[in-house]
Amino acid sequence: MLDLNIIRTQPERVRQNLLDRNDSADSLDSILALDVQRREILKENEALRALRNATSKEIGRMPDAAAREARKAEMREVGDRISQYEGELTRIEAELDRLTSTLPNLMDPRAPIGPDESANIVTRIEGEQKTFDFKPREHWDLGPALGLIDFERGVKLTGSRFYVLNGLGARLQRALIAFFLNLRQAQGYQEVYLPFLVKEQTLFAAGQLPKFRDNLYHDAEEDYWLVPTAEVPITNLHGGEILDAEALPRRYAAYTPCFRREKMSAGKDTRGIKRGHQFDKVEMYTFCAPENSEAEHQKMLADAEETLKRLGLTYRVKLLATGDTGFGARLTYDLEVWAPGCQEWLEVSSVSNVGDFQARRANVKFRRERGAKAELVHTLNGSGLALPRTMIAIMENYQRADGSIIIPEPLRAFVGADVIEARG
RNA sequence: GGAAAGGUGGCCGAGUGGUUUAAGGCAACGGUCUUGAAAACCGUCGUGGGGCUCGUCCUCACCGUGAGUUCGAAUCUCACCCUUUCCGCCA
Incomplete structure (x- = not known):
């Protein structure tokens, strides 16, 4: 959520930001008009309430019954007018909230300006793209061949874009989760285990609702929503709290499955395990x-x-352009890992500074010192990392000519094997 | 799922229609006293919105949430949510 005061005092900055993001600026003038209306009505309504409060007190002290009744009649009329104003205010505020809650965050000026992903900038490539003396296979070929991934049975159980991991496939994923969480802990993030179902307000605070309703799974019976990322519950861990300055920064790491309907990317990346409706992720989050x-x-x-360095994977760092940066973010770096089988750079992490955007929606504040005014915190989130694409990269990078896959050293203790052997 | 009790500021807790401007206490912070500390005493001590004369200012809202009754609601009515205890069920 943007600060309404910034919208009010710097509307042109907000408008330009919307245009840079390749978003519509149509609602801005309505917001400004509603804001003026709201304050006019509020002012008059408050004057009436002040009058009624004062008069009601008087009535309580009046000994004369007739005079009392006359005052009551007056206040009945005032009350009617207050009701009218408040009906108006409710309507205006609902509309104002509806419009402002769909405005994206203001971009960091360092973000390249451009309408879509074509304007993203690759800032670095770390490592060499691995070469092979045979033609490296794609993970959707290797996985089933080694008995690690079963696409048919995923479809049988649920439908398209669901899959089953078997044996060492499942074990490799579990190893990665443990490896990630241990590394996060060493880096100063506190591990948390979270609900995978959340209520609507939790999604609103994280910025997923109301705008991205179509991309979420919802249980109508209980009005619970499946989390699309751990970012959603973590944002709300301190919702409504005022944190001590000494408690900051607060860094969290969480493993959760993520559920996404992928309505917005229907038809994209349908092959393999790159984009499922359910995937696992370890997330980093900082207040x-x-x-x-x-x-x-x-x-x-x-x-x-x-x-990625510890796993020996080649990756590149991208700075996202204004038109490709997520709704709540001010600045985002993507990490993309090289997959030599499908010959693609795969996004395994997206690291964003969200500023006070989520903190305002979730009402997370801190106090610099006793007696100081509470201020909004800044929040940041980053994948650390997305599991399926990391699995793809490991399978495709560490494959050998005979079809076997070497397990990267840091994972061996967790997997309990050094190599995934090819099947006879 | 059933029954009962409850939800008031950071915490405890009073408040059943108008002297409440949410009492009182604890904790915290500042000060007086003290060689220092404790004790005692004095003071400060919620969030958000709006206004202008921009202040140690005025005003509105907020006592789980939302509606309602009333000139006036923390207080009365209704619905819902949550917590605790007991029962049932269950990994």
Whole structure:
């Protein structure tokens, strides 16, 4: 959520931001008009309420019954007018909320300006794209061949874009989760285990609702929503709280499955396990003071990169353009890992500084010192990492000519094997 | 799922229609006293919105949430949510 005061005082900045994001700026003028209306009515309504409060007190002290009744009649009329104004206010505020809650965050000026992903900038490539003396196979070929991935049975159980992991396939994923969480802990993130079902307000605070309703799974019976990322529950861990300055930064790491309807990317990446309706992820999340969010952003990016380095995977860092940056983010780096089988750079992490955007929606504040005014914190989130695509990268990068896959050293203890052997 | 009790500021807790401007206490913070500390005493001590004369200012809202009754609601009515205890069920 943007600060209404910024919308009011710097409307042109907000308008330009919407245009840079390749978003519509149509609602802006309505918002400004509603804001003026709201304050006019509020002012008059408050004057009436003040009058009624004062008069009601008088009535309580009046000894004369007739005079009392006359005053009551007057106040009945005032009450009617208050009701009218409040009906108006309710209507205006609902509309104002509806419109402002769909405005995206203001971009960091360092983000390249451009309408879509074509304007993203690759800032670095770390490592060499591996070469093979045979033609590397794609994971959708290798996985079933080694008995790691079973696409048919996933479809049988649920439908398209669901799959089953078997044996060492399942074990490899579990190993990655344990490896990630241990690394996060060493990097200063506290592990949390969270509900995978949340209520509507939790999704609103994280910025998923109302705008991205179509991409979420919802249980109508209980009015619960399946989390699309751990970012959603973590954002609300401190919802409505005022944190002590000494408690910041607060860094969390959580493993959760993520559920996405993928309505917005229907038809894209249907092959393999790159884009399912359910996938696992370890997420990093930080609450900090505003002046520290840039440093925390760099730390989180470095922490995510460290994961890929330890796994010996080649990756590149992208700075996302205005038109490709997520709704709540001010600045986002994507990490993309090289998959030599399908010959693609796969996004395994997205590391964003969200500023006070989610903190305002979730009402998370901190106090610099006793007696100081509570201020909104900044929040940051980053994948650390998405599991299926990391699995793809490992399978495709560590495959050998005979069809077997070497397990990267840091995972061996967790998997309990050094190699996934080809089947006879 | 059933029954009962409950939900008031950071915490405890009073408040059943108007002297409440949410009492009182605890904790915290500032001060006086003290060689220092404790004690005692004095003071400060919620969030959000709006206004202008921008202040140690005025005003509105908020006592789980939402409606309702009333000139006036923390207080009365209705619905819902949550917590605790007991019962049932269950990994």
